[in-house]
């Protein structure tokens with residue numbers, strides 16, 4: 001005997017959903033085995049292939065299941081033309097076995113709203129992906145340029161060191177690239193300020209101000225300082241960390257890391273930072289008598305108070321601030337190291 005199952009329906013602009021309810025189907029048992037069958041003549045043409053989604057077998061076995069193992073059959077039929085149908089069937093009178101599927105029923109206006117929301121979501125996801133890839137591209141390029149600049153400096157200076165070339169002309173051979181890299185480093189403070197990278201502004205500002213003060217004011221403005229060996233030590237120590245720091249960031253842009261590079265980035269600063277601070281302090285100290293002699297940047301005072309306020313006083317204050325800056329950045333880098341290695345350990349477990 002052939003029985004007709006209950007069929008529930010709902011529509012969207014592009015498809016029809018049919019849910020054939022089989023909860024009452026008693027394939028075996030008192031009523032014996034039955035064949036279930038129904039026919040629908042759709043209001044408008046549909047595409048030939050319907051996709052049928054069967055619910056999984058409730059007994060989760062791999063045996064061939066009887067009809068009674070399934071509670072329902074879901075069928076989705078694509079409309080040939082996108083649009084809203086006023087009813088499902090050609091015949092105006094609804095067949096008795098057919099009913100609206102209120103679980104997924106939408107009115108035409110709700111369905112339009114659904115399309116609008118989903119389009120908006122797609123567009124905002126698209127925008128988000130665009131701005132993420134723009135940010136990644138920008139950071140990667142910045143880090144690459146800095147890496148190339150500092151690598152050139154480091155390799156050049158290492159070769160000169162190995163060839164026992166003089167320390168005295170470091171400034172003239174290296175300074176143009178160092179000026180370029182250190183001006184560009186302003187971007188690092190801006191990145192932190194605008195939240196492009198997850199760090200705070202102060203440590204970046206201390207580093208930028210500390211280095212650029214020495215580079216532009218002490219070395220850049222005093223020719224007498226440019227031929228001193230201290231320039232070599234300052235430039236060499238600065239570049240020694242950057243040739244590891246920037247490639248570490250470049251990999252970070254693609255969520256990748258090399259353990260050895262991470263270790264070098266978060267460990268080398270421990271000897272290099274105090275040595276760098278020491279070299280900078282020597283440079284500042286060496287420049288004090290030169291500023292006193294030349295009166296460069298000295299501030300004229302009213303006659304009653306004396307002749308002028310020498311810039312060397314500013315340098316003495318700077319020397320004190322240097323150690324404060326060194327302490328703050330040392331503490332910051334120590335915390336960054338702890339955070340990074342804690343995170344790596346957590347990932348390993």
Ligand SMILES: CCCCCCCCCCCCC/C=C/C(=O)SCCNC(=O)CCNC(=O)[C@H](O)C(C)(C)COP(=O)(O)OP(=O)(O)OC[C@H]1O[C@@H](n2cnc3c(N)ncnc32)[C@H](O)[C@@H]1OP(=O)(O)O
Nearest residue numbers: 197198199203204210241249269272273276321322325336
């Ligand atoms: C305010 C006025 C003060 C006046 C006083 C001034 C005196 C100054 C005294 C200073 C004396 C010291 C002199 C020494 C100078 C030297 O440089 S000696 C050589 C050795 N130096 C170093 O080792 C320091 C090197 N520099 C740095 O490490 C940094 O510049 C830093 C600011 C000190 C620390 O960097 P920070 O960004 O805060 O930490 P990180 O852990 O590296 O990064 C945090 C997260 O941000 C991501 N990120 C950062 N930058 C980028 C980037 N460019 N691109 C992509 N991503 C970046 C990074 O990946 C981290 O993200 P997560 O991995 O998700 O955590």
